[in-house]
Amino acid sequence: MxxxxxxxxxxxxxxxxxxxxxxxxxxxxxxxxxxxxxxxxxxxxxxxxxxxxxxxxxxxxxxxxxxxxxxxxxxxxxxxxxxxxxxxxxxxxxxxxxxxxxxxxxxxxxxxxxxxxxxxxxxxxxxxFSTVFAYDTTKFPEGPKTMADFFDTAKFPGKRGMRKGAKANLEMALMADGVPAADVYATLETPEGVDRAFAKLDTIKGDVIWWEAGAQPPQLLADGEVAMSTAYNGRIFAAAVTEGKPFQVVWDGQVYExxxxxxxxxxxxxxxxxxxxxxxxxxxxxxxxxxxxxxxxxxxxxxxxxxxxxxxxxxxxxxxxxSPENMTNALPSSFEFWADRDAELTERFNAWLAQ
The missing domain is CATH 3.40.190.10 (Periplasmic binding protein-like II)
Known part of the structure; x- marks a missing residue:
C-alpha cells in the first residue's frame, strides 16, 4: 500500500x-x-x-x-x-x-x-553505489565485522532491516553462508544454490523488517526499530556525517553496481x-x-x-x-544474471515472503 x-x-x-x-x-x-x-x-x-x-x-x-x-x-x-x-x-x-x-x-x-x-x-x-549493511554503534560498541555477523542474531541480537526483494539479499545470504564472492553467481545459477540462499534467509526471516525506499534504513536505525540494516552506502554516510547519527558501515560482503x-x-x-x-x-x-x-x-x-x-x-x-580498503570480499552485481533471472527469483522471493 x-x-x-x-x-x-x-x-x-x-x-x-x-x-x-x-x-x-x-x-x-x-x-x-x-x-x-x-x-x-x-x-x-x-x-x-x-x-x-x-x-x-x-x-x-x-x-x-x-x-x-x-x-x-x-x-x-x-x-x-x-x-x-x-x-x-x-x-x-x-x-x-x-x-x-x-x-x-x-x-x-x-x-x-x-x-x-x-x-x-x-x-x-x-x-x-553499493548495498552494504550498517549498524548502530550505541547497540554494538565492538560491532559486527562480517556479513556472517549480520545473520548471527545470537551473537548480535536485534531486528534486521533488509530491502524487500531478491536482488542483493540472495548474494549476501550466500556470502554469509561461506560462499566466496567470486563464486556467488555460479552458485546462484544452480537450483541448489538458490535453495541455499533462501535457507540462510530463513534463519533471520522472523527478525527482519523489510524496507522499500532508500531513505528507510537510516530512519529504521535512528528510530531503534532495527539494530542493523542493509542499505545503500551513501544513505548511511549522509545520516552519519550530516546528521551525526551513530551509524557504521560494514563493507564486508558489499554488492556494488x-x-x-x-x-x-x-x-x-x-x-x-x-x-x-x-x-x-x-x-x-x-x-x-x-x-x-x-x-x-x-x-x-x-x-x-x-x-x-x-x-x-x-x-x-x-x-x-x-576505495581499495573497502573492496575486500566485495561483489560486483551481475547485471547479466539479474536481467535474465529477476522475474523468476522475484516470484520465488515473494512466495517465500508470504509463507
Whole structure:
C-alpha cells in the first residue's frame, strides 16, 4: 500500500512536472539532493532551463508503465543497471549514441573515460553505489565485522532491516553462508544454490523488517526499530556525517553496481533530455555530485577531482565503495544474471515472503 501511495503521489504531480523544461525521475532523499546540487543547479545556472525532480521507490517500474501506456511525462530516469538492460531489450528506452557524450576533462573520449561497461546501448552510468549493511554503534560498541555477523542474531541480537526483494539479499545470504564472492553467481545459477540462499534467509526471516525506499534504513536505525540494516552506502554516510547519527558501515560482503540514466521512449522533451544527460555525466558534474554523497563517479577523469564533502572537512575517498580498503570480499552485481533471472527469483522471493 505504501508503494502504491508513493507512486500515486508522484504520478499526481506529473501534471505540474510536465510544465518544467525537463523532468528527472530518481530515488529521493540524500541521493536526490546530490543530483540537485551536482547537476541541476549548475545546469539551470548555465542554461536557464528548469529541472524538476520526481521521487519513487524504483523508477524502472513507473517508466515501464508509462511507456507501455503511451503516456510518458518524464524525460530522464535514474535506474539500476540490470533494469536499464531489461528496459532496453524491451524497447522501452531510447538508444544513446556515445559520440554525443563529452570527452573527459583531459580530452579522453567518453568511451575510454567512463569505467568499463558504464555506457550501454541505452544508458549512461553516473555513479558506483553499493548495498552494504550498517549498524548502530550505541547497540554494538565492538560491532559486527562480517556479513556472517549480520545473520548471527545470537551473537548480535536485534531486528534486521533488509530491502524487500531478491536482488542483493540472495548474494549476501550466500556470502554469509561461506560462499566466496567470486563464486556467488555460479552458485546462484544452480537450483541448489538458490535453495541455499533462501535457507540462510530463513534463519533471520522472523527478525527482519523489510524496507522499500532508500531513505528507510537510516530512519529504521535512528528510530531503534532495527539494530542493523542493509542499505545503500551513501544513505548511511549522509545520516552519519550530516546528521551525526551513530551509524557504521560494514563493507564486508558489499554488492556494488552502477546506477544509470535512461531516456524513456516518448519523452516529452527528448532533445533537452539529451542536453541534460551530456551535462550531468561530464567530468566536472560527476565529481560535483560526489561532494554531496559517497558514491563513486563513473568517469575516470572525475576521480582526481573528488576531494572533500560539502562540509569542507570530510575526505570522501575512504567512504567510496571503490576505495581499495573497502573492496575486500566485495561483489560486483551481475547485471547479466539479474536481467535474465529477476522475474523468476522475484516470484520465488515473494512466495517465500508470504509463507
Amino acid at each position: 505504501k508503494k502504491l501511495l508513493v507512486l500515486s503521489t508522484a504520478l499526481t504531480s506529473f501534471g505540474l512536472a510536465a510544465q518544467a523544461d525537463i523532468t528527472v525521475m530518481s530515488w529521493g532523499g540524500s541521493y536526490e539532493t546530490s543530483q540537485v546540487e551536482g547537476y541541476n543547479k549548475p545546469y539551470t545556472a548555465a542554461t536557464g532551463k528548469n529541472v524538476t525532480m520526481m521521487a519513487v521507490d524504483n523508477p524502472a517500474t513507473p517508466i515501464k508503465a508509462m511507456v507501455e501506456a503511451g503516456n510518458v511525462t518524464v524525460d530522464i530516469a535514474d535506474v539500476e543497471y540490470a533494469d536499464a538492460i531489461r528496459l532496453c531489450d524491451e524497447g522501452l528506452v531510447e538508444t544513446i549514441d556515445p559520440a554525443m557524450l563529452p570527452a573527459g576533462a583531459d580530452g579522453t573520449p567518453a568511451t575510454e573515460d567512463f569505467l568499463p561497461g558504464a555506457i550501454t546501448d541505452c544508458a549512461v552510468a553516473s555513479i558506483v 552502477y546506477d544509470v540514466f535512461v531516456i524513456p521512449k516518448g519523452a516529452p522533451n527528448l532533445e533537452e533530455a539529451k542536453e541534460w544527460l551530456k551535462f550531468a555525466t561530464s567530468t566536472e558534474q560527476l565529481a560535483a555530485q560526489a561532494a554531496w554523497i559517497s558514491y563513486g563517479p563513473a568517469r575516470k577523469s572525475s576521480a582526481p577531482l573528488v576531494g572533500l564533502f560539502n562540509d569542507g572537512k570530510t575526505e570522501m575517498g575512504p567512504h567510496m565503495p571503490t
